Amino acid sequence: PLLRVAILGLGGYGGRVAEAMQSCKRARLVGLVSGTPEKLSTWGTRYNIPEKNRYNYENFDRIKDNPDIDVVYVITPNSLHHDHVIRAAKAGKHVISEKPMSLNAQMGQEMVDACKKAGVKLLVGYRMHFEPRTLEVVRMRKNGEFGKIMFFQGQCGFKIGDPTQWRLKKDMAGGGSLMDIGIYAINGARYMTGEDPVWVTAQETKTDPVKFREGVDETIQFQLGFPGGAVASCLSTYNMNNLDRFYLDGQKGFAEMQPSTGYGPIKGRTHKGELTQPVVTHQTAQMDAMAGIILHGEKPEVPVDGEEAVKDLKIIDAIYRACRTGQRQELKL
Numbered sequence: 001p002l003l004r005v006a007i008l009g010l011g012g013y014g015g016r017v018a019e020a021m022q023s024c025k026r027a028r029l030v031g032l033v034s035g036t037p038e039k040l041s042t043w044g045t046r047y048n049i050p051e052k053n054r055y056n057y058e059n060f061d062r063i064k065d066n067p068d069i070d071v072v073y074v075i076t077p078n079s080l081h082h083d084h085v086i087r088a089a090k091a092g093k094h095v096i097s098e099k100p101m102s103l104n105a106q107m108g109q110e111m112v113d114a115c116k117k118a119g120v121k122l123l124v125g126y127r128m129h130f131e132p133r134t135l136e137v138v139r140m141r142k143n144g145e146f147g148k149i150m151f152f153q154g155q156c157g158f159k160i161g162d163p164t165q166w167r168l169k170k171d172m173a174g175g176g177s178l179m180d181i182g183i184y185a186i187n188g189a190r191y192m193t194g195e196d197p198v199w200v201t202a203q204e205t206k207t208d209p210v211k212f213r214e215g216v217d218e219t220i221q222f223q224l225g226f227p228g229g230a231v232a233s234c235l236s237t238y239n240m241n242n243l244d245r246f247y248l249d250g251q252k253g254f255a256e257m258q259p260s261t262g263y264g265p266i267k268g269r270t271h272k273g274e275l276t277q278p279v280v281t282h283q284t285a286q287m288d289a290m291a292g293i294i295l296h297g298e299k300p301e302v303p304v305d306g307e308e309a310v311k312d313l314k315i316i317d318a319i320y321r322a323c324r325t326g327q328r329q330e331l332k333l
């Protein structure tokens with residue numbers, strides 16, 4: 001059977017996912033949720049979505065009575081994921097949430113709990129977890145080919161445009177660059193090293209307090225310490241271009257990737273040579289893999305469930321606390 005997906009939130013990234021799903025072998029776009037009637041109609045025509053599978057935010061709880069939809073993929077601004085995921089779960093549908101899953105760990109945990117209570121699966125759109133070159137580095141690390149991991153460096157950023165967009169509003173975004181792009185370095189630090197950090201330190205710098213208002217971070221540097229002794233040094237920014245780079249160093253070898261999390265192609269090499277695994281459309285690979293996870297209980301190489309996302313949110317909470325207090329934060333994930 002195919003995984004039958006409804007996309008909730010027909011914005012920029014929703015459009016990318018919808019296009020990518022046209023090439024899926026195990027998943028199909030069958031439903032839409034939007035507050036804009038014109039979008040429901042243009043998307044509906046383009047993707048051949050029957051009227052009965054088109055919803056708005058007022059009537060979408062009725063998706064409960066629609067046996068032709070398996071999962072709701074929530075692709076709205078960050079602050080809305082919490083409510084949208086919980087509503088979808090209460091309607092008895094599996095849920096995929098975009099990253100960051102929510103604004104903080106407590107809200108994230110509420111989403112995990114709601115999905116558990118409803119007996120539905122909760123996955124998060126961590127598309128790198130299905131990217132073949134990333135997975136090759138993870139495989140090599142699990143296989144001990146880098147030796148003991150000592151260091152990770154993750155640099156993620158871009159110069160953000162339009163100052164009026166939701167990404168620069170604290171109530172919608174939950175923060176600034178860290179919520180949006182720094183999360184790739186946080187999540188990457190975990191899947192590249194294979195460990196969860198036990199402490200974090202962090203420093204924030206702001207050159208433009210007009211564009212980046214109170215609570216919206218422009219640039220944050222943060223450091224993570226891992227139980228095995230490895231350390232990570234990361235940069236998250238909305239004010240520098242060309243930052244999309246991972247470096248992993250072990251006692252027997254290294255991996256470097258640049259770009260490391262962009263839509264692709266991912267490029268990189270290790271001490272053994274270039275990474276040459278196939279270039280894929282990330283969202284196509286992700287949705288095919290998620291079909292296996294949801295329909296057949298397949299286990300991904302790197303977890304993508306709600307609990308994983310809560311760990312990242314705990315790290316984000318700790319980074320913001322470290323910035324505010326100047327103090328090292330101990331972590332228990």
Ligand code: NAD
Pocket residue numbers: 009010011012013014035075076077078080098099100125126127166180
């Ligand atoms: P966007 O602004 O292009 O789209 C957001 C959509 O949500 C719009 O269609 C908007 O109309 C809709 N929406 C519904 N209710 C809304 C409300 N009350 N206020 C504002 N908008 C509302 O944003 P986007 O770039 O598509 O990002 C959406 C989510 O996807 C974010 O959480 C973002 O972090 C995530 N994202 C993930 C990736 C990835 O690679 N995994 C890439 C881009 C974005």
